[in-house]
Amino acid sequence: MIKSKQDYLYYLKADRKALNIPDKPNWIKEIILPNYIWVFQKRLRKLEYLKNCRNDLIGKITYVILKVRFRKLGIRLGFSIPENIFGPGLSIAHYGTIVVNSKTKVGKNCRIHVCTNIGASGGNPKAPVIGDNVYIAPGVKIYGDIEIGNNIAIAPNSSVNKTFLEPNVLIAGSPAKIIKKIDISKLIPNSTE
Known part of the structure; x- marks a missing residue:
């Protein structure tokens, strides 16, 4: 902040x-x-x-x-992005729908694409906490009282509704699960700084 x-x-x-x-x-x-x-x-x-x-x-x-x-x-x-959500190094890749809940917290070097929704779920006012160096592909939905760790890539059209803390992984699917290990610096070049 x-x-x-x-x-x-x-x-x-x-x-x-x-x-x-x-x-x-x-x-x-x-x-x-x-x-x-x-x-x-x-x-x-x-x-x-x-x-x-x-x-x-x-x-x-x-x-x-x-x-x-x-x-x-x-x-x-x-x-629809409120103040004091994203850390330094934010990269919005394209024009298009991006909706972020005001209670969400995102670390540094986040790359976010279109048709992304990050918010609360089921009447619970708590929103996701997302770590550093996270790549959010187009169409991703992240919701609920969950945490996404550092150095994680989320594949297109994934629905993330549970916590993932293991670093250097690709998560994908609906509901999302760990697919494989990755090198996040290939998706976010300034992630090593």
Whole structure:
């Protein structure tokens, strides 16, 4: 969670690296053909910074204005992602439906694809806790009071409703089960840092 200006800058740098955005962007290209996922993630991190660190009047007003712009862009892209969920190094791979429960916690270097739903289940308000270096393929559903460990890949269209803590594995199926050992660095290049 972002707790200072330094954390905010670190999260932005990690997200930029995860999305393969150059440190010095081409401003003309950014104006003509902006990367809306990067715009969304920058707004998300700015909201987190304002919510957690800026309790002054200007910070609160800026938060409200930015929240409106953030929600509009989220609706346009199909993202329903609240603040303070994802650690640094978030990579949203494509536009499309991504719904995340506000009680979910996700570690660093998460790569998430379209048609993903992460949330609570059966009236239980508790949501999943997901570790570091987790690859979430398209169509994955993760729900319930469960935990996903570090260095795990979840195959497309899987339904995960139980805890998996063994690292360096691929889980797949409905309901999900461990399929094989994998090297997560092939799916998330910045996972070794």
